[in-house]
Amino acid sequence: MPYVEEEKANETPIPVRNPSPNLSSKKNRAPSWSDIWPLKRVVFTMQLPESLPDGDKTLISNFSRIDRTLLLSDDILLRILSKLPVSQRNANSLVCKRWLNLQGRLVRSLRVLDWEFLESGRLISRFPNLSNVDLVVGCFVRRMGAGVFWSHRLVSLHIDSCFSRFCDDEGMLLPVEIIDRGLKALACGCPNLRRLVVIGASEFGLLSVAEECLTLQELELHKCGDNVLRGIAACENLQILKLVGNVEGFYNSTVSDIGLTILAQGCKRLVKLELSGCEGSFDGIKAIGQCCQMLEELTFSDHRMDDGWLAALSYCENLKTLRFVSCKKIDPSPGPDEYLGSCLALERLHLQKCQLRDKKGVRALFRVCEAVRELVFQDCWGLDDDIFRFANVFRFSLISVFVTVVVYISKFRSFQPDIFASAYNSKNHEKMMCLLRAKFLSLEGCSLVTTEGLESVILSWTELQSLRVVSCKNIKDGEVSPALSTLFSVLKELKWRPDTKSLLASSLAGTGMGKRGVNLYVDKGRLLFSLILSGMSVEYQPRDERV
Amino acid sequence: MASSSSSSSCSSSSEKKITLKSSDGEALNVEKNVALEFEPAKGFLEDNSEEADDEAIVVPLPNVSAAVLSELIPYVKQRLELSAKPVQKKLIKAFDDQFTRHLSDDKLGELMLAANYLGVNYLLDVLCDVTADRIKNKSVEYVREFLGIQNDFTPEEEAELRAQCPWAFEGVDQD
Numbered sequence: 001m002p003y004v005e006e007e008k009a010n011e012t013p014i015p016v017r018n019p020s021p022n023l024s025s026k027k028n029r030a031p032s033w034s035d036i037w038p039l040k041r042v043v044f045t046m047q048l049p050e051s052l053p054d055g056d057k058t059l060i061s062n063f064s065r066i067d068r069t070l071l072l073s074d075d076i077l078l079r080i081l082s083k084l085p086v087s088q089r090n091a092n093s094l095v096c097k098r099w100l101n102l103q104g105r106l107v108r109s110l111r112v113l114d115w116e117f118l119e120s121g122r123l124i125s126r127f128p129n130l131s132n133v134d135l136v137v138g139c140f141v142r143r144m145g146a147g148v149f150w151s152h153r154l155v156s157l158h159i160d161s162c163f164s165r166f167c168d169d170e171g172m173l174l175p176v177e178i179i180d181r182g183l184k185a186l187a188c189g190c191p192n193l194r195r196l197v198v199i200g201a202s203e204f205g206l207l208s209v210a211e212e213c214l215t216l217q218e219l220e221l222h223k224c225g226d227n228v229l230r231g232i233a234a235c236e237n238l239q240i241l242k243l244v245g246n247v248e249g250f251y252n253s254t255v256s257d258i259g260l261t262i263l264a265q266g267c268k269r270l271v272k273l274e275l276s277g278c279e280g281s282f283d284g285i286k287a288i289g290q291c292c293q294m295l296e297e298l299t300f301s302d303h304r305m306d307d308g309w310l311a312a313l314s315y316c317e318n319l320k321t322l323r324f325v326s327c328k329k330i331d332p333s334p335g336p337d338e339y340l341g342s343c344l345a346l347e348r349l350h351l352q353k354c355q356l357r358d359k360k361g362v363r364a365l366f367r368v369c370e371a372v373r374e375l376v377f378q379d380c381w382g383l384d385d386d387i388f389r390f391a392n393v394f395r396f397s398l399i400s401v402f403v404t405v406v407v408y409i410s411k412f413r414s415f416q417p418d419i420f421a422s423a424y425n426s427k428n429h430e431k432m433m434c435l436l437r438a439k440f441l442s443l444e445g446c447s448l449v450t451t452e453g454l455e456s457v458i459l460s461w462t463e464l465q466s467l468r469v470v471s472c473k474n475i476k477d478g479e480v481s482p483a484l485s486t487l488f489s490v491l492k493e494l495k496w497r498p499d500t501k502s503l504l505a506s507s508l509a510g511t512g513m514g515k516r517g518v519n520l521y522v523d524k525g526r527l528l529f530s531l532i533l534s535g536m537s538v539e540y541q542p543r544d545e546r547v
Numbered sequence: 548m549a550s551s552s553s554s555s556s557c558s559s560s561s562e563k564k565i566t567l568k569s570s571d572g573e574a575l576n577v578e579k580n581v582a583l584e585f586e587p588a589k590g591f592l593e594d595n596s597e598e599a600d601d602e603a604i605v606v607p608l609p610n611v612s613a614a615v616l617s618e619l620i621p622y623v624k625q626r627l628e629l630s631a632k633p634v635q636k637k638l639i640k641a642f643d644d645q646f647t648r649h650l651s652d653d654k655l656g657e658l659m660l661a662a663n664y665l666g667v668n669y670l671l672d673v674l675c676d677v678t679a680d681r682i683k684n685k686s687v688e689y690v691r692e693f694l695g696i697q698n699d700f701t702p703e704e705e706a707e708l709r710a711q712c713p714w715a716f717e718g719v720d721q722d
Contacts, residue, residue, distance in 0.1 A: 088683070113716055
């Protein structure tokens with residue numbers, strides 16, 4: 001954009017000597033240094049300091065409008081702008097055209113809410129340095145005045161009262177061609193794109209992204225099918241990929257072995273992969289394991305894999321973290337143990353909101369993950385004595401391999417105290433053998449565990465160093481025995497807040513609730529409190545503050 | 548470039564001194580090492596290095612007033628002394644803070660332009676921080692007033708921009 005500074009320099013023969021009295025007569029406010037400086041600068045750049053005529057003062061009123069930032073370079077202004085809080089960005093853009101431009105150059109991450117903004121090119125002209133773009137919300141057809149917010153963990157959108165169900169034919173999403181065109185425009189405008197989140201694109205749109213944005217590292221693709229993966233396979237430098245195939249109630253598209261194989265052959269540098277609602281089987285996972293040698297983190301979310309897929313995990317030789325989120329099953333028929341193999345580099349196994357009732361699958365999973373050093377169960381169902389017995393199956397390798405065992409047990413609804421109690425029984429002693437070397441135990445929201453149950457177990461865990469007990473209502477301060485308190489004094493780290501109040505407090509942290517004087521939220525707070533007591537997991541997020 | 552008031556202060560010190568001539572014609576005597584911190588002066592001295600007598604050199608600084616120069620020179624001098632010693636960064640920062648704390652808004656701007664023109668980058672950094680601090684969380688109108696910026700948007704453009712933020716895009720945290 002042309003700066004005013006240059007225009008002024010061209011158009012003005014300038015009086016220099018003592019301009020201030022003149023200025024003060026023409027202006028409301030007193031003359032300030034800013035009125036004088038540009039003059040001198042202009043004079044200086046014209047190299048005519050002495051020869052200018054003193055008499056001509058007709059243009060001087062122009063200079064009352066010259067601002068003091070004109071003499072500062074873009075770099076200096078950017079330095080100042082970058083020090084201002086993010087919340088002030090939109091306001092700063094309104095200061096003047098130069099600031100709009102400069103502020104736009106500072107913005108790297110953006111969530112596009114309106115497709116027209118992208119398609120008209122205004123997005124790219126205003127924010128030329130984008131590296132992180134989330135297009136999902138913009139890809140939905142905007143419903144004016146739609147007051148209902150329909151939300152899933154993965155997708156959220158506004159709907160109106162005519163809405164019956166999510167369906168492509170009803171035109172919820174923009175047509176594929178439009179999305180592809182937008183992607184192409186974005187890719188051409190922002191060649192430095194590093195992260196992209198998009199829904200409903202086809203392989204052609206993604207191919208243009210792959211061609212233009214060579215540095216693209218992270219891609220999140222919703223409503224992804226096998227064909228679309230052909231486009232992704234062209235992104236050779238991709239490191240983090242999240243594929244969302246099927247989202248219950250929203251959309252249904254299929255990612256199968258075909259897609260996974262294409263992906264594996266194209267994106268050989270993948271480090272993190274998340275498959276959400278994807279189908280597939282042994283072959284697809286095997287292909288990924290064999291081709292993507294750098295894969296370190298693999299997440300399955302609500303997977304629909306065919307039976308027997310688990311054995312393919314052992315092909316992921318460098319896998320360090322394996323995560324299951326919201327899975328209804330692990331693998332109902334994992335096949336014979338001798339074909340399972342194991343991931344030798346695996347360090348962490350996280351199970352979150354999973355149903356572990358599928359005994360054979362869990363047993364096989366534990367076998368595949370025999371090398372893990374950190375085991376996290378969070379909000380899982382169906383963990384019972386049997387599951388621990390399965391863990392016992394590979395007890396020997398566990399004991400030899402486990403250096404640090406970390407066990408987080410959080411909000412276990414069906415977590416029975418007798419799992420703990422039985423561990424100390426000589427009869428069932430082996431059951432908890434795998435945990436005997438645990439060094440870290442965290443119990444959070446396990447309302448069924450009693451003080452006695454806890455005591456009977458941890459007294460036998462000779463290597464325990466750290467204990468966290470939060471919001472377990474049946475563990476009571478008054479019931480702590482001398483033996484237990486002796487143990488506490490030996491521990492390196494102890495967090496002891498078994499009362500349920502602390503859960504409320506921690507859940508509300510940052511929401512502004514729970515503070516004194518926030519009467520408005522008392523009812524919501526009470527509701528939340530009762531929900532938490534009834535064992536529901538509640539997440540409360542305050543609305544984003546917008547400018 | 549006749550200077551009227553330079554002769555009196557020239558002879559007071561035996562150290563190598565340079566005369567700087569400000570925009571309003573005043574001459575100020577400074578030590579050579581201080582003058583070398585100012586890029587235009589440095590360039591001028593290099594160009595005129597064949598002249599034997601440094602005292603005879605008068606460096607014109609047509610973009611800086613005497614008032615600003617007389618603020619800048621003691622700052623640069625002390626800052627030079629500080630950074631010559633192996634002192635902690637904290638001390639330097641405290642010194643900078645003390646220097647900037649009592650600056651008026653106008654003075655701040657003047658100094659910033661001078662630091663920019665003279666290429667005193669460490670001062671410019673500090674002044675940028677202070678400026679950012681003073682317009683932090685302020686309204687558009689305040690920022691314009693503070694820096695004397697003219698609103699060059701048409702009312703329609705401004706209305707469109709204002710409307711765009713809530714519905715067209717929103718920021719994502721990770722920046």
